[in-house]
Amino acid sequence: MSKFVEAAKNYVSQKVTNMKKPEANLTGVGLNSVSREGVEYNAKVSVDNPYSHSLPVCEVSYILKSAGRVIVSGKMPDPGSLKANEKTILNVGLKVPHSVLVSLAKDIAKDWDIDYELQLGLTFDLPVIGDFTIPLSKKGQIKLPSLKDCF
Template sequence: MADKSDEESKGGFLDKVKDFIQDIGEKIEETVGFGKPTADVTDIHIPKINLERADIVIDVLIKNPNPIPIPLIDINYLIESDGRKLISGLIPDAGTIHAHGSETVKIPVCLIYDDIKSTYEDIQPGSIIPYKVKVDLIVDVPVLGRITIPLEKTGEIPIPFKPEIDIDKIRFNKFSFEETVATLHLKLGNKNDFDLGLNDLDYEVWLCDVSIGGAELEKSANIEKNGFCYVDVPITFRPKDCGSALWDMIRGKGTGYSMKGNINVDTPFGAMKLPISKEGGTTKLKKNKEDGEEEEEDDDEE
C-alpha cells in the first residue's frame, strides 16, 4: 500500500505538469498569435436583372490574423424579405484565406421572380421589396477549432414590370412612294415604383402587318415612377411596301400597327434591358404644315 505522502507528491507533480503544459500552450498561442478571423459584407450588387430573374453577388471580406492559412469550410446563406425566405443555399469548401491576409469571397445568388410571386402573392410586379441577407461563415482555426462567423446586411430589390408603349401618332416630314421620312411620337408608360432612364430602343414596327423597320432614339429621356413620357423617334420607310395601309395613311384614317423589341434603361438598381410590345394598336399618319396649310387635329390627340 502506497504511503499517503507519496500520493500527495504524485498529485502535486501531476498538477505541476498540467500547469506547465497549460503555460506552454498559452505562451505558444501568445507567441504564434492565433486569433479569430473577422468578416464583413462589403457590397451587394446586381450584375444582371430583367423581368424573369435577378443575379445578385454578395461580397464578403474575410481577414485572417493568423500566421498560417485557414480553410473556409462552408458558407451558408439566406435571403429573406419581411421574415419570409426568398432563397437559401450552401457553398461547401469555399477556399482558403491566406496567412495574415484578407480575401473577398463572392457569393452568387439567383432570384427567380416567378418562384417568389407564386409563393408570396402580395409581392407584385413593379414593386420594391426590402431584403435581409444572412451569411454564416464556418472556418477552421488551429488551437481555436471551428468557428462560425454570422453576418447580416439589409437592402432593397425591385420586381421589374414591363413598360407600356404606344405610337401616339406618326408624323411625316417627307412623303413619297419610294421613301418617306417620318417621326414616331411614342408614349412610354412606367408602372414601376422607380424611375427608368431611357437610353436606347431596339424594336421593329409593323403597319397593317407590314414591317417598316426599326428606329433609333435621338436623345435619352426619363420616365418617372408610375408615370409616362413622350419621345420622338425618326424612321424612314417605303410606303409602296405597305399595301392597303398606304391608302389608309393618305386618307388620314386610323392605321393598325404592332411593335416589338427592347429598351435599355438605367435604374437605381443598375442597368436593365426590358422588353416592349404592342399588338393591335391604332394610330394616324399626319402631314406637317407646309406652305401655310393648316394641320388637321387628331381625333384622339390629348
C-alpha cells in the same frame, strides 16, 4: 500531478481565448444577372486573415429573407482560401427563382426594390480550435433594374 494538468489546461485555454481570429464584414448585396431560371444576386464579404499562412474556408451558409419570408437559403461548399495576412473578398452567389420574386410583388410595386435581410455564416477549420463560424447579418434594399437601365 492533477494541479499540473489543471494549470496546463488553464494556460492553453487562456492562449486560445486570446488568439487572433479571422474577422469578416458583409460589404454589400447587388444584382448580378437575370436569366430564364431566375435572378442571381451577389453578396460581397470582406475577410481579414491575421495568420501568416493561408486559411481554407470550409463553407459559407446563407439565408436571404424579405418581408419576413425566406427567399433562398443554402450552402456554398469550399469557396477557396484566404490569403495570408491580407483581406480577401469572397463573392457569394444567391440564385432566386422567378416564382419567389412573384410572391414579393407587393414590396416591389411600392418602391421598385426588395427590402432584404441576409444572414451568412463563414466556417473555418482553425488549428487547435477546430471549426469556427463567423456569423454575419445585413439589412438593406436591392434596387431592381428599370427598362431605362436595360437599354
